[in-house]
Amino acid sequence: MKLSGKVALITGAGSGMGRAAAILFAREGAKVGVVDVNEASAKETAAEISKSGGAAFAMRADVSNSEDACAMADETARRFGGLDISYNNAGIEGEGGFLAQLSEEGFDRVIAINLRGVWLGMKYALPHLIKRGGGSIINTASVAGIVAIKGAAAYCAAKAGVISLTRVAALEYGRYNIRANCICPGVIDTPMARRVSEEGGVTSQSNNRLSVLGRVGSADEIARTALFLASDDAPFATGAPFIVDGGWVAR
Ligand SMILES: NC(=O)c1ccc[n+]([C@@H]2O[C@H](COP(=O)([O-])OP(=O)(O)OC[C@H]3O[C@@H](n4cnc5c(N)ncnc54)[C@H](O)[C@@H]3O)[C@@H](O)[C@H]2O)c1
Numbered sequence: 001m002k003l004s005g006k007v008a009l010i011t012g013a014g015s016g017m018g019r020a021a022a023i024l025f026a027r028e029g030a031k032v033g034v035v036d037v038n039e040a041s042a043k044e045t046a047a048e049i050s051k052s053g054g055a056a057f058a059m060r061a062d063v064s065n066s067e068d069a070c071a072m073a074d075e076t077a078r079r080f081g082g083l084d085i086s087y088n089n090a091g092i093e094g095e096g097g098f099l100a101q102l103s104e105e106g107f108d109r110v111i112a113i114n115l116r117g118v119w120l121g122m123k124y125a126l127p128h129l130i131k132r133g134g135g136s137i138i139n140t141a142s143v144a145g146i147v148a149i150k151g152a153a154a155y156c157a158a159k160a161g162v163i164s165l166t167r168v169a170a171l172e173y174g175r176y177n178i179r180a181n182c183i184c185p186g187v188i189d190t191p192m193a194r195r196v197s198e199e200g201g202v203t204s205q206s207n208n209r210l211s212v213l214g215r216v217g218s219a220d221e222i223a224r225t226a227l228f229l230a231s232d233d234a235p236f237a238t239g240a241p242f243i244v245d246g247g248w249v250a251r
Contacts, residue, residue: 002231004029007080009072011063011121012090014041016190017140020219021087021226022046026054028227030085033076034058037090055080063090063117066124073124082132085230086125088118089140091158093196099153107154114158115165122169126178134177136230139166141182143245159184163241170239179238181229186210186245188217211246 008025012018014036026032026049034049036042039060046058057079061068077083094110095102118139129135144152145159162182169180187193187210193202200206207216225244228234243249 001027001029002227002233003085006030006084006230007033007076007082008085008087008230009033009035009076009083009121009125010087010089011035011061011072011117012140013045014038016192017185017188017219017222017226018087018089019045020223021089022056023049023052023054024220024223024227025085025230026056027052028231030230031055031080032057033072033079033083035061035063035072035076035090037062062113063088063121064112066120069117069120070124073121073128077128083125083128084132084135085138086121086129086135087138087140087226087230088121089138090117091140091192093192094152094155096151096196098151102153110154111158111161114155115161118162119165122165122180126173129178130173130176135179136234137166137169137173137178137180138226138229139180139182141166141184141241143184143186143243143248146184146241146243146249166241167239174238179229179234181234181237181240181242183222183225183229184241184243184245184249185222186217186243186248188219188222190219210248212248212250213246215246217244217246 042058049056095106141162142159166182
């Protein structure tokens, strides 16, 4: 098992990639703090882990709220005796529309959850990781932080910001044996992707064409990348955006 004895906190773990990672990390021996703003969905993920003999607890937290972000790190460390892995994955797609049409509230909300939420997640996890003598931070960015997508100005800006925050975290905390990386997924079949997909659904021809493999990715494929970054398989990886997009950016 790749994560035995480790404690992980995963945000947005009630759905999609966060849920897949929570289940995989637990199967690999980690104790998991399953955090989501949607408490019922976090409980479902934690129950699924417990049913298979893993260790997890569910907690409601809004990652854009500093009290919640502090509480989720402290509570995970309190329950499981420390914290080794901080996976800041929660995010929203936000409202669509060209940038002159975006509402100020809509713009601010995407930045608050997708960018500030990642910063707060790291801010309150770091003291616990330092106390532990090291650890791994994984943030969810996106291909949208590298290429421009029409109708997603706030989302693209937030995800580019996550790549940048991750690099700074790697520089500042490398001396504490803390690695910080982010994952840039392409189109992945999750409830979010299904919500934003045009007619034809997430596996529509236009989505499939964004990958040179002719298909969209699965949440498990991203969870396996996160497992690699969380584990001792990636001891020299830090400060890097890991693009897992089926070749979208290479086109
Ligand atoms: N699906 C894709 O194609 C894709 C591609 C690139 C990046 N991403 C990113 O991957 C991450 C996970 O997305 P997903 O596709 O699994 O989506 P999803 O909607 O299935 O899951 C996201 C989860 O985050 C939770 N969440 C939302 N706001 C929150 C908040 N303020 N506090 C705590 N939890 C909150 C939601 O309740 C949900 O359970 C997001 O950051 C997203 O931007 C998704």
